[in-house]
Amino acid sequence: MNETRRRRRGNAVFWAGALLIAAFVAIAVIGPMVFSSSANGIDPLNARKSPSLSNSFGTDGFGRDILARVITATRLTLLLTFGASIISFAAGTFIGVVVRLLGPRLQGAILQVNAVAVAFPALILALVVAAILGPGSTSAMVAVGIAGIPMYIRLTSTLAAQVVNEDFVRIAELQRVPRVVVAIRHVLPNVAIPLSVAAANSTAFTLVELSSLSFLGLGVQAPEYDYGRLLNEGLAEMSSQPWGVFGPSIGMVALGLGILLFGDGLAAMVDPKMSAPQGAITRFIEKVKSGTRTSTRSTAEPEPAVAVENLSIGTISEAGDRHTLVNGVSLHIAPQEILGIVGESGSGKSLTAMSIAGLAPNGLWRTASGMRIRETDMLNRPAPSVLARTVSLIYQDPMSTFSPSLRLESQLGDVFREHMGWDRDRIHRELLEALTSLSTPNPERVLSQFPHQLSGGLLQRCLIAQALLLDPELLIADEPTTALDVSVQADVLRKIYRFRAESGASILLISHDLGVVEELCDRVLVMYRGEFVEELTPAQIRTRNVQHPYTQRLLDATLYLEAAREGGDR
């Protein structure tokens, strides 16, 4: 969704940050050349003067111009901040990657020790290192740099752990590529991007930490000065020389802000999920009702349970250009009928199904001239409790369908609690019964567990059991077996079959797998580029009696896969 939009926003933030940083770098390069004489030339008898035309921020205890000093201090501030960050980053990343290449024993020990180091407050660590090295700019930089290392070790080794387990690293290791080469060639490039995002954020922290050290008297010492030391000097004389505090504060906040924005922008560009979606989406209008509402339903046929007429779905750009994803489709499902929709991903089949359930993603427009499930007019914004009992859904990835932090019973029960007014006992009893009726072993245990403790097949079965209790008019199953092991696929399909037998609801099955559809469905619609191109019976699929070339290609692909699978088994 809207990824480009977010990236663009990420870009704007990124460039704002980059521009700010660039401005500071420019000041750092040019400032000392221009201002060093007024910043460093002492004139003690002209000390602590109020702001004037020649000294717009006033003068300090040596009679030096505060503004010139703030500008000149930029160089050392940048050098120390980036220096410390580079120390943390370089050493931390290096150790982090190397650790991953060590044997498991040593690796575990080092990471444990590192975990302690990470937990230790960085400022205290820096304080100690600064005390050992003696106060001064270099030792402050080294101290803050060292204090930041454990964090990078942890981050790098965690990221590297994910990469090390990936195939290309495994293959490289099988080929006896030396570990160091693996680290440099394969591991580093793959952890580089998330690391740089973290680096940007921690650099802002480094800036503040360096100045805190200066504040405690262990940081930069005269005659050198950075923002932190200027601030510290300023605080003592704040009442008479407020600009001694304001000047470096402004510099520090602006620089910190620049670095933070840079990091946020970088994060948004790399991972759109990490950036907050902004305003643009509001301009997408969801038009539930639109177009002519003339009924095109033929009265001759038996009353279908589900009737959708002329459903179109699409996106709209910021400029107002519409792009159609689903183009005027219509479908009917009889009671107890299982209708399949097949098509490749992006053909619009899930969009169609979700729109029928009233759950289309945000930011899309929809129009339809009619959409009805039994007595419920889906275009007329039905009440949530009606919707909950009209349509049930089964999703593709059972593992992510449930909240990881709640027990199954609690999650499955909410819909009954909220829309059917059942109490806890009844929910428990009914769910047990439903699970038992789907011949689930040890249903009591299933209900008391967390999603990660159960298999995908069991989770899907839970949703089916829930649907049994809700007794909906329509069950939408969106690729219910795709994420499952082959061994349990058949079982889940059987349960859906059983559901149909027991409930009398209509079923809409979405799949890209013709094999599944052929086994389960009474009727199949083939979707291609947002339109239904062909309607088939299971028999037609079995006998490969199809018209449209796209359907033909789908069938070929299935055969090829089946052959491959069978070949692989042997």
Added chain:
Amino acid sequence: MNASSTRLASVIAVLTLALAGCVGGPATDSDTVRARFSADPQSFDPAKLVGSDDYYASRMLFDTLLRYDDDGDIVGGLAEDWDFDASGGTVELADGATCTDGTAIDAAVVAESLNRFASPDTQSGSKILVFGNGDVTASAKDSNTVEISLSEPFSELDAGLTMVASGIVCPAGLEDLDGLSSGSVPDAFSGPFTLASATSGVEYVMELRDDYDMWPDFVSRLDGRPPERMSFSVGSDVATNANEVLGGSLDVAGVSPTDTERFPNVALVYIGEQYIVFNQHDASPFQDEDLRRAVARTLSGEAYNEVTYAGRSEVEYTMGDSGMQCANTDEGLVEEYDREAVQAEGLLEGVEMVYSASNSFGPNGIGAEYVYQELSDAGAHVDYQIVDNSTWASLVLGPDAPSWDITLFGTVNQTNTLWTGVSRIMGAPIEDGGRSMSRADNPEGEQLADEIMRTTDQDEKCATYQELQQNFLERVDVVPLTASVEVFALADGIQYEPPNSRMDYTAVRVAD
């Protein structure tokens, strides 16, 4: 403006009101004066005092035999009369002095206390300033007379006995030295206050003794009454101190000398003096008197005063302020400030030197920075070692002579004498058990110093001191800068005139 910040603001406001509401404003208890130590006193044993806060605390708890009055003259404290020469003398005690537990402070008590202080086992760092280098014996001649004898000549005994470190510790304290040190022996005190409670880092409460009646004349003449109680919290940040005095949560506290405009009511206290000392060891460039002179010409006491103390301190022309006995006040004896000339003549151009300084002078060590700035402006190649006070002390006062060439020295002049400074450049060097850090080859000066130690007549002594000051100022063994001062801000209704401008909380008075 925006929901998040207004919400945050309102939460903070509610919290603030809730917590503020349950206690009301700052407690104003007119019987208690709230002051602040910059660090925890390290010991309540006067013999063991090290930092200035130890000194301030012990001054309240222990009375000395002698003391300075507000004119800088030595007057009686626990003593009524005294008669000293270079090898010791006798002290007549005043009547009526008692310890906290009522024990009379007689000659035996005093002798025992002085012997304990001077004993090598006590390891007091201050002993050398009170009694000189030799062995000390104090004995009770009769119940009112103490006799002190010194094995090496030392003419500054009267000034030495004004020093808080020599304060009289009552028998109860001598029996429990650990308790004395931690302040847990309530009967150890001989001064006007007792230590009512000591909570490290948090609060120290001193209570005025009901039965105390030994106020020196100049103190009892002060307006107002002494506070029933003084409570000391701990904090070293002068900006916070200033804020607290303004905000009403402190009554007396040290503030930055650059931050006095906000306070109508301030007291200036002299701590010691600051000067440049040259290390004249074999490898030092400063064996050369011309180089020392060039350095002196490029440093200005006025500028140093302006930078370090916003001009509130006193420029000195010797190792003591103008109020000190025998101190030189003749500006002509110090080199004239002429940085342009030194730069023009290139006198210090390319001279390599190790300049070691502590970062404790002026806001953020700005005093040390001034000296560095002038030296480098004059073209010297300065290896600038700016360190904290502990590192500086172990470097400059350690046995390793060649580790530095020039330093900015700041004394805590507890005896308020020239001798405290003079003994840093005369006599035995540190590595031989003395105090001298300059290692100068100055037989003439040594001769004069020796003479001073043997002279007890005040006028004669001052004449010799003047010769000595002329000697070391001409040789430029030191470059005097300013007095070390501290500025105390006072709340309304608090009066504080430090006697002789020396720190003494017993002179704090509350206006009625």
Added chain:
Amino acid sequence: MTSVHSTVEGRLGHGVPQRLIPAWVGTPWAWFLTRKLGTLVLSFVFLVIVTFSIVLLIPGDAARAAAGPDASLEVVEATRQTLGLNDPVWQRFLTYVGDIFSGTLGTSFRVGTVSEQIAVRAPYTLVVAGASIVITLVLAFILGVGVTVLTRNGRRTWLAQAFSWVTAVIDAVPVYVRGTLLIILFALTLGVLPAGGAQQPSSYVLPIVALAIGPVCSLSRIVRREAESALQANYIRTTEGWRLSGRVVYLKYLLPNVVTAALTLSGLMLSGMIGGALVMEQVFSWPGLGTSVVNAILTRDYPVIQGTILVLGMVAVIINILIDVALAAVDPRHLQSRSDA
């Protein structure tokens, strides 16, 4: 683990075992707590070694610092002997370890034992840091989730923008400047709160606010980011399929998952607060462990340096372990394998 234990584990999942039946042996919680105990012990050993090494490395002469600048070299040497600084390193280490297990943590070079000093000062630091941590957690979640929900689907763009900018700006201000500004506003201008010291209960307000406000900003940014991505999660879509009300969705489904994600990231920040407390204490002349350790470093009071840093380090480790336990209680997946991420 076997299925027998799994049922037990399920029952224990609420955080604390209800009854310590023998069956807890071998349960995931038992394993988990054992591992955490291991971390605690390891951290302790590590910190003991590190704190001991620190004082060997700090330059400056502790004996000179203890004896004072006026002391003769002889007195300095005698002091050195008394303080035990002439002992060989291994003996000093054994003394240190002995002092730790005797509970005194050694005797200060100045007055009293280290544990006495810490006992007096620790409450001041822990109350302020603890209150700030609680305030940070509560406020950051309210703000972060609140702003996310309020700005969901591109509503109230101005709020999203304002939130980002305000939090970033406050976050970029160092704690001592924030503290000073608070003092100027509340103590000097409004006169409602004391500017420093710890003499009255109201003295606690400004230090806590000064310490908490930064982490509130940075953690609420993290919470918001996590909440944004949690809102995209499939299980939220599932609740939409169940047509649950917003209240249930946000409180029951969104919040716990945001809490786990944000808590994972907040461990560092919270132990960092102990470090922030150090600076804050300086600004407010606060009698906590921070001012104590800074003074100890300046006066080379080795036992106090060692003991205080050991205690601060252990507090930080314990905070992190508590966070792990809280995580495991909220989301049992953390029981099984908490990677080092």
